[in-house]
Amino acid sequence: MSTLLQKEIKINKILATNIQQAKALDDYARMRILQILYHRQLSTEQIVEELHKEGYKKATTTIRHHLDVLRVAGLVEIVKMEEIRGAVQKYYGTTVKVLGHNLPPNFENEFSKTITDASVKLEKVIKNIAQTAGTKMRKKASTKNSSDQNYEEYLLVEIMNRAMTKVFEENNLLLQK
Secondary structure, three states: OOOOOOOOOOOOOOOOOOHHHHHHHOOHHHHHHHHHHOOOOEEHHHHHHHHHHOOOOOOHHHHHHHHHHHHHOOOEEEEEEEEEOOEEEEEEEEOOOOOOOOOOOOHHHHHHHHHHHHHHHHHHHHHHHHHHHHHHHHHHHHHOOOOOOOHHHHHHHHHHHHHHHHHHHHHOOOOOO
16 A cells, blocks of 8 residues: 655644534534624624625525524624513624634645744743642633533633733734734
């Protein structure tokens, strides 16, 4: 037998999610709903209207189904309820910002030095967080009903993700020229 292809796989991204979230994100309409709800609180009808503007013409019941899938996955929440003419109007919001872009083909080469420099700095930050929150993380990992040995790493990724999100959101960090 001869080898036709052999390639070294280098891990370059950690995706912190669970099965419900992955399934919820596996639909164009649900991804768009998350993007539409970013920093907004909208009713089902308002979401349907926004999707219709983009050419996605599905029934309100279908969008309610999508919202329910996203809610069960923890990606959207009911943030407000109003009584309108005897009926209850629900408004949804999200705690997730979806960045759905494709990297340019030369990304790795073009940003390799920046990635290396940032890695050195982040290593110090992550080690500091691991030391500071280590006991708490080990306690959480030991009470988790799973033999997943990567749970502490998952917690560190979540801490870093939420910290970066906080920095971007609070400082409205945009690359300014």
